[in-house]
Amino acid sequence: MTLKLYTSPRAPSPRRVRMYAAEKGIALEYVEVSIADGANRTADFLEVNPLGETPVLEREDGSRTTESLAICRWLEERYPSPDLFGGDADERLAVNRWIDRLMFRMYIPTVEVFQHTNTFWAGRLEQVPAFGELQRGTVAAEWRHLAATLATREFVARDSFSMADVVAFTTVDFARVIGMRVGDDLPALKRWYDAVRARPSAQA
Numbered sequence: 001m002t003l004k005l006y007t008s009p010r011a012p013s014p015r016r017v018r019m020y021a022a023e024k025g026i027a028l029e030y031v032e033v034s035i036a037d038g039a040n041r042t043a044d045f046l047e048v049n050p051l052g053e054t055p056v057l058e059r060e061d062g063s064r065t066t067e068s069l070a071i072c073r074w075l076e077e078r079y080p081s082p083d084l085f086g087g088d089a090d091e092r093l094a095v096n097r098w099i100d101r102l103m104f105r106m107y108i109p110t111v112e113v114f115q116h117t118n119t120f121w122a123g124r125l126e127q128v129p130a131f132g133e134l135q136r137g138t139v140a141a142e143w144r145h146l147a148a149t150l151a152t153r154e155f156v157a158r159d160s161f162s163m164a165d166v167v168a169f170t171t172v173d174f175a176r177v178i179g180m181r182v183g184d185d186l187p188a189l190k191r192w193y194d195a196v197r198a199r200p201s202a203q204a
């Protein structure tokens, strides 16, 4: 019996779990659910997750749980080494505060730009393009904040790779859907982005 992960290509939330698991060497059996094809809205999948979202982790006993970060934190308790959430209270504080900041100030605004300005979402939700464009500025400000931090150390939350890097990388990479790519205008961000993209886990 293995742990099963319902996952979708290109979607950032399941990618967080795949990248985390790859860094830890945790084997997960993938079940692909195509959001583009609407497979996440079928009756079969809504039985797996009534929210119609991925990721979903299915445990050996058949129980299921949603929420990418909760899944990773549960895996971290089960497989503590090597730690990706911090080895002591101070490190966990640093990693978790970065995760919170990235989720609220970079990931959600990136999704909002995507949802309110991209034709993919037309008819799926009520779009307010002006709000989407406003949030582009929030994302850009957070990229600058992240770049300033990465000018002072190698990784986001501490001197070694952590879950904060997973959240930051998958979010920055996802921003291609809103036409934002890391460039030479933020050299520290580019140095870090290229280094993380070269890790095997970035392909997971």
Ligand SMILES: N[C@@H](CCC(=O)N[C@@H](CS)C(=O)NCC(=O)O)C(=O)O
Residues within 6 Å of the ligand: 008, 011, 012, 013, 014, 035, 040, 052, 053, 054, 055, 066, 067, 068, 069
């Ligand atoms: N808070 C959830 C978010 C899950 C989520 O929004 N998943 C997206 C993919 S990134 C999804 O399945 N969207 C399909 C839809 O909304 O139709 C998590 O972190 O796992």
